[in-house]
Amino acid sequence: MSGQNTEKQILAMVLLLVLAVASLGAYTWFDNGRRTEARSEILSKDAARAAFTFSQNCRECHGNDGRGTESDGSLVGPALNTPNNTYAFLIGNQGQLDALKNEYRYTIACGRNGTPMPPWSIDQGGSLDSFKIDNLVTLITTNAGNAWELAVEHAVHADEVSIENLKLAYEGAKANLEASGWFADLEAATGAVERSESADRTLLALRDALAAAEQAEEELDEAQDALAAYEKEYTALVLAAETIRTSEDAAAIAAARDTLSAASAEQQDVAVNRAWLKVANNYVSALDDLETAEERFAAGLPVPTPATQVTSNTCGQVSADMSVELGDWLSSHTGAS
Numbered sequence: 001m002s003g004q005n006t007e008k009q010i011l012a013m014v015l016l017l018v019l020a021v022a023s024l025g026a027y028t029w030f031d032n033g034r035r036t037e038a039r040s041e042i043l044s045k046d047a048a049r050a051a052f053t054f055s056q057n058c059r060e061c062h063g064n065d066g067r068g069t070e071s072d073g074s075l076v077g078p079a080l081n082t083p084n085n086t087y088a089f090l091i092g093n094q095g096q097l098d099a100l101k102n103e104y105r106y107t108i109a110c111g112r113n114g115t116p117m118p119p120w121s122i123d124q125g126g127s128l129d130s131f132k133i134d135n136l137v138t139l140i141t142t143n144a145g146n147a148w149e150l151a152v153e154h155a156v157h158a159d160e161v162s163i164e165n166l167k168l169a170y171e172g173a174k175a176n177l178e179a180s181g182w183f184a185d186l187e188a189a190t191g192a193v194e195r196s197e198s199a200d201r202t203l204l205a206l207r208d209a210l211a212a213a214e215q216a217e218e219e220l221d222e223a224q225d226a227l228a229a230y231e232k233e234y235t236a237l238v239l240a241a242e243t244i245r246t247s248e249d250a251a252a253i254a255a256a257r258d259t260l261s262a263a264s265a266e267q268q269d270v271a272v273n274r275a276w277l278k279v280a281n282n283y284v285s286a287l288d289d290l291e292t293a294e295e296r297f298a299a300g301l302p303v304p305t306p307a308t309q310v311t312s313n314t315c316g317q318v319s320a321d322m323s324v325e326l327g328d329w330l331s332s333h334t335g336a337s
């Protein structure tokens, strides 16, 4: 009787033990899952933050979706959103992932001298702290939570705002042009400006002519004075004075004077036309900016236009050009060839 009870007690204890081991295993499995989930949630949040930073700083070169030159030849930055960059993360090769992250962290912080890739870390004159740079590296190497799609959303939103602003600028420039009431259209404006500029040239020519004429008049007066003094004694001078009096200079002076007073009215038009040329130019460039922006937007390209080469010597990097120069300098100073 008591032997049977003992057997039952042993069985119950064994069962309890099995249950305890099983639930510990289940818990560990569950907890691992929870930890993985929490980790991927953090990665997604980091990548989502980076998507915004990317849309503000990087897309003009690397494209709205990070596919860079792979998506369009007018972009200057290589693709960052590529399967190559997320491969190590996806297969869980931590060593390879760490190496890639270090490389990109360095590239983003320091830029690449001699290429258009600028340095971004604050101590290299950039605008991003190391938290933002780390998040960008996470975005590029994991695409956690499909964050590249968020980057595109931010880009589209920002460009919609830019285009709205360009439209306002265009409407303003157009309103100014219309408010002139002077010109029916740009062609007329351009024509008027051309006419006024040629009037301006005429005016300058007339000024020169007048100056020359005045000089001639002065010389004539002097000659006449001189002539008056010697008239009685020198017949030859009388004859010379006659020649000067009947020369065409005096008539040219009078004609130039008439033309000049007519031209001075036109001179005022020149100033007004110049002012309207500015208004008309503002209109043309506002229209141009808007059209370019809309074209790029429609093609899925970033609206701002990309910048040029970085030449600063960031993080002690020596560009290809600089090392050639350094080599030349060394060989010319050491006699090495």
Ligand code: HEC
Pocket: 053, 054, 057, 058, 059, 060, 061, 062, 076, 077, 078, 079, 080, 104, 107, 108, 112, 115, 116, 117, 118, 120, 136, 140, 306, 307, 308
């Ligand atoms: C003015 C253009 C420009 C801007 C803006 C720019 N980049 Fe770049 N980036 C480049 C170019 C060009 C390269 C390729 C450099 C080279 O030839 O090695 C590059 C290379 C890179 C690389 C290395 C890619 C590889 O495959 O080796 C990373 C990572 C990168 N950029 C990230 C960024 C991030 C993140 C930003 C924004 C914070 C950014 N870039 C902004 C032009 C730009």
